[in-house]
Amino acid sequence: MYGPLDERLDDVDAFTTGTVGRPGQRTFFLQVRSGGARYDIKCEKVQVAAMADFLRNVLQDLPPAEDRPVDGAMELLPPHDDDFVLGQIALGYDPHADRLVVQLIEVGERDAVDDDEDDDDDDDDDGLDLDDESDDRARIRISITRSQATAFCAHADEVVAAGRPNCRWCGRPIDPDGHHCVRMN
Numbered sequence: 001m002y003g004p005l006d007e008r009l010d011d012v013d014a015f016t017t018g019t020v021g022r023p024g025q026r027t028f029f030l031q032v033r034s035g036g037a038r039y040d041i042k043c044e045k046v047q048v049a050a051m052a053d054f055l056r057n058v059l060q061d062l063p064p065a066e067d068r069p070v071d072g073a074m075e076l077l078p079p080h081d082d083d084f085v086l087g088q089i090a091l092g093y094d095p096h097a098d099r100l101v102v103q104l105i106e107v108g109e110r111d112a113v114d115d116d117e118d119d120d121d122d123d124d125d126d127g128l129d130l131d132d133e134s135d136d137r138a139r140i141r142i143s144i145t146r147s148q149a150t151a152f153c154a155h156a157d158e159v160v161a162a163g164r165p166n167c168r169w170c171g172r173p174i175d176p177d178g179h180h181c182v183r184m185n
Contacts, residue, residue, distance in 0.1 A: 004106070005083060005138035009034045012142050014069070015102070017048050017156050018076025023164045024175050029079050030086065030104065032142055039140055041104055042082035045160055047089060052156035054091050055100060055149045062093075065147035073148075074155040084138040099143035106137040 014033040019026040028048055030041040059065075087107030094101050144152070164173035169183040 007140045009142045014073045016074045040079035043086035052153040100149045103141040105139045108137040
């Protein structure tokens with residue numbers, strides 16, 4: 001690769017999420033498969049949950065999907081290596097193509113700006129220009145069908161919930177090796 005990854009994929013075979021590792025030490029991935037290409041994007045659990053929530057909200061205003069992705073489309077293939085670590089996410093709907101648009105942008109310096117430095121900025125601009133060519137972060141922009149978005153939401157909910165159970169007294173996650181509950185003596 002000679003420059004940062006910059007892909008626009010209109011026909012996506014699979015858009016899914018999954019984890020590698022045991023509960024408490026899981027690494028989350030988003031995976032995009034299109035034709036012979038496959039992209040593995042390392043991400044956080046909260047990013048997966050937030051994407052599912054947003055997509056679900058958009059889907060509420062649209063007619064229900066008529067078809068379902070093929071069996072196995074939601075399965076995470078073992079990641080070969082992460083193509084990048086996810087920073088910003090842009091989500092939307094293209095009514096002309098009847099597709100949900102997901103743009104995944106690599107974490108970068110813009111994501112790590114100290115809040116104090118931004119206080120004096122009177123600009124109304126949020127600093128995110130999705131088509132900024134001077135920004136050398138990797139990005140993938142995909143268009144997915146309503147059925148792919150619906151399947152992603154359901155699968156993401158399962159993946160997020162499959163982690164460590166929460167303690168019923170303190171609400172903190174219980175590790176497989178045990179748990180020191182601050183509310184129990």
